[in-house]
Amino acid sequence: MKLELGNIFIHDIQFDDLSRVENGVLYINEEELREHLLEDENISSVSFDIAKPGESVRIMPVKDVIEPRVKVEGRGGVFPGVISKVDTVGSGRTNVLKGAAVVTTGTIVGFQEGIIDMSGPGADYTPFSKLNNLVVICEPVEGLKQHAHEKAVRFAGLKAAAYLGRLAKDLEADEVESFETPSLIESFRQYPDLPRVAYVQMLQTQGLLHDTYVYGVDMKQSITTMLYPTELMDGAIISGNCVSACDKNTTYHHLNNPVIRDLYARHGKELNFVGMIITNENVYLADKERSSDWSAKLAEFLGVDGVIISQEGFGNPDTDLIMNCKKIEAKGIKTVIITDEYAGRDGASQSLADADISANAVVTGGNANMVVNLPPMEKVIGHVKLADTIAGGFDGSLQPDGSIVVELQAITGATNELGFNRLSAR
Amino acid sequence: MAKFRVVHYINQFFAQVGGEEKADHRPESREGFVGPGMAFNAAFGDKAEIVGTVICGDSYFNENLETATKEVLGLISSFKPDLVIAGPAFNAGRYGMACGTVAAAVERELDIPAITGMYKENPGVDSFKKDIYIIETKNSAAGMRDAVKVMAPFALKLAAGEEIGASVEEGYIPNGIRVNFFEEKRGSERAVDMLLAKLAGKPFTTEFPMPDFDRVEPKPAIVDISKATIALVTSGGIVPKGNPDRIESSSASKYGKYDIEGVFDLTESTYETAHGGYDPVYANLDADRVLPVDILREYEKDGKIGKLHRYFYSTTGNGTAVASAKAYAAAIGKELVADGVDAVILTST
Structure with a gap:
């Protein structure tokens, strides 16, 4: 399977009468997009704002971040099974509005959800401070239950991203990247002497605001399975997931999965990247055992020498991580795991909730309990009063001057376990 | 700004008092630097100065731990230092224990920042890495130059009360306190590098060594x-x-x-x-x-x-x-x- 990404670089977003992309500027007709999103009867109001790199702007609470993309050639459309009809994606050509993103916000449950600062010390910790963001603020109709509310906001973000993506359908790309994964047998023929490597991606599946969807399927209802890595680039995996925002994968992360990119970068040179396995992080022990058995079985079946395992979340999923690692190592397959740490605010506590001697190659995204002081911003998009109750916040987090003293875990993507960032700890 | 006043603690060997036969040398102090102190003093430039050196034989120190610590501390405090450097001890076990004991006691009792340097397998490392910063050195005195290059600026940072970074940035032996910092490469690329090394049987360093788990044995069942x-x-x-x-x-x-x-x-x-x-x-x-x-x-x-x-x-x-x-x-x-x-x-x- 081969996919080309046509990147169109966006360096500014503006509201205008006509939605279009021109000279690297994304123009948006607010009214048209609002009408489109209000087609959902569960949403009572939609408003928009724009947040650009370097501005004194705080967005909170953030639900999801999504990169606008559109299918130009090949089967299916972006976000298959959700926004587009179910069809196998990941081949042909997809255009990307690089440098732009849709950020969804609004109250969801009361606590939980993250912060994006566009400047200041907080901006260093989130990759989304470097993007031109269209912020979509959605409020639900009166009395909407939480699960339906979450779904409505999730869909609004994806619809907005797909709407913006469509503006890029006929544009000429500034840059074209190409990614290809042949069949297993073909890849063995091509690179008989290179170590065979697969990627095992663990997906958060613990219930409301902790869910992930694959081709529209709630991943906690699925057993461990396989995908071509390029399928993710067309939105095969989407996020329903933003609690303890530091180590949850937004849809943007899935579209730009860095493990996939970095394995492709070495593919055919130092290793043979044969494909990927996706597995879940359900809360029941039987599910954990079954899913990790399947990860190990599929890795063995692929005949790989090594795997990279990425985690999503912490605590309960630490057990899934260690089970995956232990069982795959037991098959004689070498592993590297990517995780993050909850070592306490002083960094002195044990970092993970589970451990095993076979997990001897660990990459860490840093200690999420570290306290950061986020100075006041001139403008807050969303609901600043939630600072005390979002995960990572505490009583008194919100200071009288508008600054927020909070654990890193409140910052969207800060300790990402796909290895998206440079942050680490020792 | 005035120079930081530094006291240097070394053993009989580095003070050129003598070898094993002089290991029972009792604590003494001298003005200014002695032996390896010269290199530290030079590295400090105009920021700090070794005002005194305290010398003690390794056998005397370890065999009279309590009194020797007291005596050494007394000599150190008489110089009114802002900072104390002990060693480095490299892989010398008794010297390592002495340096660790002195540095830890200086921090605890005199409330003055103190550091030492050791080879990672020195028994002093396990005993003191949680109490004081121990800069990792080579296993013999041939590593003195490299040790000074790391220890001197780190000591100045500590004396100035600057924020101390992660062990891997600063060069101290991991002390169980996890500190965040920005790596040069993103995590996914580090993971690919690590996997390639592991597959090739080459050395690699995990970013998080697995902890020892505290397993709790369940109590026997309630009878009634x-x-x-x-x-x-x-x-x-x-x-x-x-x-x-x-x-x-x-x-x-x-x-x-x-x-x-x-x-x-x-x-x-x-x-x-x-x-x-x-x-x-x-x-x-x-x-x-x-x-x-x-x-x-x-x-x-x-x-x-x-x-x-x-x-x-x-x-x-x-x-x-x-x-x-x-x-x-x-x-x-x-x-x-x-x-x-x-x-x-x-x-x-």
Whole structure:
């Protein structure tokens, strides 16, 4: 399977009468997009704002971040099974509005959800401070239950991203990247002497605001399975997931999965990247055992020498991580795991909730309990009063001057376990 | 700015008093630098100066630990230093123990920053790495130049009260305190590098060595449960509606203790969860799902258990450091024992 990404670089977003992309500027007709999103009867109001790199702007609470993309050639459309009809994606050509993103916000449950600062010390910790963001603020109709509310906001973000993506359908790309994964047998023929490597991606599946969807399927209802890595680039995996925002994968992360990119970068040179396995992080022990058995079985079946395992979340999923690692190592397959740490605010506590001697190659995204002081911003998009109750916040987090003293875990993507960032700890 | 006053602690060998035959050399002090102190002094430039050197034989120190420490500390403090450097001891075991003891005592008793340097296998490392910064050195004195290059600027940073970075940035031996920093490469690329090294059988360094786990052996079963007082304790965050103690949704800084005298059922209007790490909808509808008060009241009535303890304890396990959880457990356990509770049902989520 081969996919080309046509990147169109966006360096500014503006509201205008006509939605279009021109000279690297994304123009948006607010009214048209609002009408489109209000087609959902569960949403009572939609408003928009724009947040650009370097501005004194705080967005909170953030639900999801999504990169606008559109299918130009090949089967299916972006976000298959959700926004587009179910069809196998990941081949042909997809255009990307690089440098732009849709950020969804609004109250969801009361606590939980993250912060994006566009400047200041907080901006260093989130990759989304470097993007031109269209912020979509959605409020639900009166009395909407939480699960339906979450779904409505999730869909609004994806619809907005797909709407913006469509503006890029006929544009000429500034840059074209190409990614290809042949069949297993073909890849063995091509690179008989290179170590065979697969990627095992663990997906958060613990219930409301902790869910992930694959081709529209709630991943906690699925057993461990396989995908071509390029399928993710067309939105095969989407996020329903933003609690303890530091180590949850937004849809943007899935579209730009860095493990996939970095394995492709070495593919055919130092290793043979044969494909990927996706597995879940359900809360029941039987599910954990079954899913990790399947990860190990599929890795063995692929005949790989090594795997990279990425985690999503912490605590309960630490057990899934260690089970995956232990069982795959037991098959004689070498592993590297990517995780993050909850070592306490002083960094002195044990970092993970589970451990095993076979997990001897660990990459860490840093200690999420570290306290950061986020100075006041001139403008807050969303609901600043939630600072005390979002995960990572505490009583008194919100200071009288508008600054927020909070654990890193409140910052969207800060300790990402796909290895998206440079942050680490020792 | 005035130069920092530094005192250097070294053994008889580095002071050129003598080798093993002089290892019983008693503590003495000299003005200015001696031996390797010259290199430190040069590295400090105009920021600091070695004002005195304290010398002690390794055998004397280790065989008279208490008195020698006292004597050495007295000599050090007489120079009124801002900073103390001990060694480096490289792989010399007794010298390492002496340097560790001196540096730790200087920090503890004189409240002056102190560092030392050792080879990672020096027995002094395990004894003192949690108390003081130990810069990692080579295993012999041939590594002196390299050691000074790292130790001198680090010591100045410590004396100036600057923020100390992660072990890998600063060069000290990991001390169990996890410190965040920005790597040069992103995590995914580091993972690919690490996997390629592991596959090729080449050396690699894990970014997080697996900890030793504290496994708790379960107590023997209760002989007669129908006479037992049972308490409920949860990390599932069940609290009276409104979360009166403001227990955090993640990384809890406290636990709550709640009276359930006369409570037979936890309802949507009376209890909820403060926990941010799981879908709260079902716990909020009926908190008995996490904290089974209703069933235990039935058992109490039917005589299946002695009684349900009057109080339950609750915190959120979500993102809460193990050290915090351990401290809460110790405090809760003490009260439960004092209250005559025979058994605890501990519910998680």
